[in-house]
Amino acid sequence: MEVQIAVAKVNKYATSESGDTLEVVERPNGGLSVVLADGQTSGRGAKAVSQMVVRKVIGLLAEGVRDGAAARAASDALFTDKKGKVICTLNIASIDLHSGTIVLARNNPAPMFICRAETLDRLDSESIPLGASRDVRPLITEIAIEPGVTIVIYTDGLTHAGSRRGTPMNVGEIIHSVIEEENPSPQLLADTLLAQAMRLDENRPVDDISVLVLKVSTRTGDNVRRMSVRLPIEGHIKS
């Protein structure tokens, strides 16, 4: 088998920093975790919050702390620091080779989607962001690592796209139309979702948007791990 992970990420229009932070960390017992946080508001302040949360979670996961405990610790740290005045959403998607499962932790009102064969499940149980109160817990979903599973996670910039103009985004419908094609790559799915959101916002996103897609498939190639990153740079470099 192989797991492919794809991310597409864009800043709110006319802001140089995204309030969304996404990082990947290797798990000490095998596998890896993707951690995505969205700090309240946008720009520098939001970036500092989401970076702090991701740092905290990644540091704990690297020490072997379980995903749910890492999310709770990050929430307590944020609540203590900001006294409940600043919140931050968090999603952790872990490929846990020790348990043979994908562990999905969610502290985010935005739903996520799990596709298997012909079914597309929308997971939208109520979920509270970190830092809102004491003892915030994530919703945990655990599924087997098996070919044919696709998971779609995103920050609320995606769901808000177009809503000010009265043309809200239907995320489930777009996922459905893409996965109907033959074996789409996770990057194609992430790019299609982001492109549609940008279209609805007339290429001026009203919020930071991050889309994360994980896909498990039968092994098609070699046993090489690969990673690629594309970082667009504005013409002017800050000096």
Add this chain to the structure above:
Amino acid sequence: MEVQIAVAKVNKYATSESGDTLEVVERPNGGLSVVLADGQTSGRGAKAVSQMVVRKVIGLLAEGVRDGAAARAASDALFTDKKGKVICTLNIASIDLHSGTIVLARNNPAPMFICRAETLDRLDSESIPLGASRDVRPLITEIAIEPGVTIVIYTDGLTHAGSRRGTPMNVGEIIHSVIEEENPSPQLLADTLLAQAMRLDENRPVDDISVLVLKVSTRTGDNVRRMSVRLPIEGHIKS
């Protein structure tokens, strides 16, 4: 402009864990850093060492510590912990949007390559791994972020490939032949180097191998940040 980063990474034959650790972190003042460490020996022990070094460096970079200082701190921590008995190579490649430069820190006897237009420079000044003694410093190379620059960094598994069979790898020659083609992607360059090493080792790599390629080019597309990861999983999942 845009920066593309590509990684290809494989374990030593018949080991389930690589002693090489590679992670990417966002820099608090803009841009990102790629951190690559190779712990002495292979398997679990080496993995623990390289993970500790990468964790330490990434934690410091995320706090805004400069690359050279982060490398020195990681070396001191390793020396203190292991009393000079365990060493670990380290490369940091940073896209620093604050200074507008690419900062390359190297504590690794393996050289690195910088290609610009028609020239291919091999940087092979003597460089000592972390943890070997007190006060180990990295070699720092700083170059402008400008289109046409390609940087190739790797762990010593690449240089050792084939050497036991008397057919050593000529890294510079392969880079030269790939970049002669029209505008090769960094993933193609990383994959070609790794594939040649695997061929020389008859598909049973005698050491962990990691290849990292950074390329700066003129912007060809949108302003979306993208990342993709491919994680092959062995048929058996540890339980």
